[in-house]
Amino acid sequence: MLKRHALVSAAAALLASCAVGPNYHRPTAPVPEQYKEAEGWRPAEPKEAESGTDWWSVYQDSVLDELEKQVNVSNQTLKASEAAWRQAVALANAAGATLYPTVDLTPAASRSRGAVSSASQATSNSVGKTPVRPPPFNVFSLIAGGSWDLDVWGKIRRTIESDVATAKASEAELAAARLSAQATLATDYVELRVIDEQSQLLEETIQGYQRSLEITQNQYKVGVVAKADVITAETQLEGAQSQRIGLGVQRSQLEHAIAVLVGKPPAQFSIERASFGTAIPVAPVGVPSSLLERRPDIAEAERKMAAANAQIGIAVAAFYPNLTLTGSWGFTDNVLQGLFRAPSNTWSIGATAPITLMDFGARRYQVDAARAAYDGTVASYRQTVLTAFQQVEDELSALRILEQQYQVADQTVKSANESVRLTINQYRAGTVAYTSVVTAQATALTDAQSLLTVRQNRLVASVALIQALGGGWDTQMLAQHTLHVPLPD
Numbered sequence: 001m002l003k004r005h006a007l008v009s010a011a012a013a014l015l016a017s018c019a020v021g022p023n024y025h026r027p028t029a030p031v032p033e034q035y036k037e038a039e040g041w042r043p044a045e046p047k048e049a050e051s052g053t054d055w056w057s058v059y060q061d062s063v064l065d066e067l068e069k070q071v072n073v074s075n076q077t078l079k080a081s082e083a084a085w086r087q088a089v090a091l092a093n094a095a096g097a098t099l100y101p102t103v104d105l106t107p108a109a110s111r112s113r114g115a116v117s118s119a120s121q122a123t124s125n126s127v128g129k130t131p132v133r134p135p136p137f138n139v140f141s142l143i144a145g146g147s148w149d150l151d152v153w154g155k156i157r158r159t160i161e162s163d164v165a166t167a168k169a170s171e172a173e174l175a176a177a178r179l180s181a182q183a184t185l186a187t188d189y190v191e192l193r194v195i196d197e198q199s200q201l202l203e204e205t206i207q208g209y210q211r212s213l214e215i216t217q218n219q220y221k222v223g224v225v226a227k228a229d230v231i232t233a234e235t236q237l238e239g240a241q242s243q244r245i246g247l248g249v250q251r252s253q254l255e256h257a258i259a260v261l262v263g264k265p266p267a268q269f270s271i272e273r274a275s276f277g278t279a280i281p282v283a284p285v286g287v288p289s290s291l292l293e294r295r296p297d298i299a300e301a302e303r304k305m306a307a308a309n310a311q312i313g314i315a316v317a318a319f320y321p322n323l324t325l326t327g328s329w330g331f332t333d334n335v336l337q338g339l340f341r342a343p344s345n346t347w348s349i350g351a352t353a354p355i356t357l358m359d360f361g362a363r364r365y366q367v368d369a370a371r372a373a374y375d376g377t378v379a380s381y382r383q384t385v386l387t388a389f390q391q392v393e394d395e396l397s398a399l400r401i402l403e404q405q406y407q408v409a410d411q412t413v414k415s416a417n418e419s420v421r422l423t424i425n426q427y428r429a430g431t432v433a434y435t436s437v438v439t440a441q442a443t444a445l446t447d448a449q450s451l452l453t454v455r456q457n458r459l460v461a462s463v464a465l466i467q468a469l470g471g472g473w474d475t476q477m478l479a480q481h482t483l484h485v486p487l488p489d
Contacts, residue, residue: 019154020320021313024161024306027378029385032288037396043282043403055471056186058281063271064189067262071181074263081177088170092163099156101148101325108141109336140339143330143346153320158313165310168478169303175296175473183467185261187460192254193276194456195247198449200275202244205445208420209237212437215428229434236438240445280458282399283466285392294470295388299478301381308374315370318363321355388468395465402458409451416444 056068072078113136151157213233219225259269292298326349333344356363423440426432 018152019157019313021154021158021316022309024309026302027305027381029292029382031292031385032389035285035288035389035393035396037393037400038285041396041400043280043399055283055466056182058283058466059186060277060279061189063274064186067185067189067258068182070262070264071185072178075181075261076263078174078178078181081174085167085170085174088163088167092160092167095156095160095163098149099151099160101146103144103146106141106143106145106330108139108143110139111136112139113137138334138336139332140334140336141330141332141346142339143328143332145326145328147324147326150323150325152323153317155314155317155322158310158317162307162310162314165303165307169300169307171478172296172300172303172475175477176300179296179467179471179473181261182471183463185258186463188254188257188261190276190459190463191456192251192258192271193274194452194459195251195254196273197275198452199244199247199251199273201445201448201452202240202247205441205448206237206240206244209233209240209441212424212441213237215424216434224430225434232434232438236441276459280399280403280455280462282462283469285396285465285469288389288392291388291392291469292385293475294473295384295468296470296473298381298384298388299475301377301384305374305377305381308370308377312367312370312374315363315367318356318366321353323351323353326350326352391468392465395461395468398461399458399465402454402461406451406454406458409447409454413444413447413451416440416447420444 054065054068056064113134149156213230216225216229216233220227220230255269255271256266258271259266262269286294327347328349329345329347331339331341331344332346333339333341420437420440423432423437427434427437
């Protein structure tokens with residue numbers, strides 16, 4: 001058995017240099033020397049996930065940590081992608097097995113009786129006798145057969161190459177789908193927490209409006225202000241209450257979306273209200289060239305190119321004869337007890353090498369089609385790379401600009417709150433009308449809500465930047481040994 005295996009491996013290795021078609025080399029892609037939007041800007045709180053931890057740990061939120069862990073386990077979209085990856089791996093393994101000989105064993109047994117021959121029947125009739133039928137007889141056989149496609153021109157090896165690349169592309173696609181689900185969950189969670197903070201802001205605002213209403217009612221009772229001031233204060237209070245109630249719609253929808261992402265029915269899932277951390281962690285971007293190794297969608301597009309390149313070799317191999325060795329060895333006898341005796345031995349060996357003499361250009365068109373498909377994957381790869389750089393630049397510019405906007409908005413809120421305090425004191429002193437209080441309070445609420453919106457946008461942009469940078473993924477995470485069938489060097 002060891003000698004046979006060595007012979008098979010040696011023959012396969014001997015043929016390995018004969019694969020027709022182009023060998024794969026990754027095409028170039030436009031890669032800038034540096035990120036434009038990162039030039040001259042240093043984030044206030046740059047942070048990177050610690051070694052051995054997942055990327056979302058930079059937000060330091062225990063609820064988010066638990067939810068993200070459930071995505072890998074229960075998300076049904078990821079389960080479908082994982083099943084597609086396992087299917088691709090199985091197909092690659094099946095293709096690898098075809099590089100080696102196949103052997104089968106066929107036991108057979110039959111019992112039959114022949115018809116009376118015409119000559120025997122004529123002789124019997126001439127002498128007035130009934131023709132004698134030959135007795136029934138048995139045939140027993142045990143034949144071992146095998147065949148081996150020598151793959152002289154590399155059709156099988158190119159098929160394996162294509163299937164392995166396809167399997168790795170599917171694995172990268174699974175990683176991209178997982179990263180997308182994780183980022184979507186993080187974004188939904190951030191938005192939900194900002195809604196909780198908006199709700200808290202409105203509750204505090206309602207309490208302030210309630211105090212303003214009480215002041216106005218007291219002043220109305222002593223005849224200092226008109227009834228219109230009371231109605232205005234009531235209207236302002238009810239408007240804030242309406243806004244707080246309206247936030248429940250978006251919060252419920254976000255909660256339902258998160259439930260589906262973690263694979264749970266929305267009716268059985270809820271998230272308690274809480275605040276989110278104030279830090280806006282920004283992941284270090286590194287050099288642009290590293291992005292080619294950190295994005296799973298780029299790895300997927302690159303592996304699809306490799307698979308398409310191998311398909312060219314498969315199409316070219318069709319121009320050459322396919323050499324197949326066949327053989328059989330076994331025993332055939334009329335008596336079961338004598339089946340394994342030397343006279344019952346039978347064997348055969350042969351080879352076939354069919355070649356197509358005329359196909360009216362069909363194979364040439366197949367090669368043209370394979371080359372066109374490869375060119376299409378190259379264009380898709382380069383477009384994926386360009387899109388990746390665009391996304392990184394987009395989020396870098398968003399974070400840089402939003403950081404500046406947040407500083408201004410934060411100061412605006414402080415000024416607006418001070419304006420409310422001063423205006424209320426003036427109203428109590430009777431030096432300004434209540435409309436001034438309403439205006440100051442409305443402005444303060446709008447500015448505070450704008451500040452929360454800017455903070456939400458910064459958090460969402462930080463999630464998007466981490467996703468654009470690959471979320472800590474690397475091409476080294478692709479399986480190094482997809483095939484179970486060993487291939488010759």
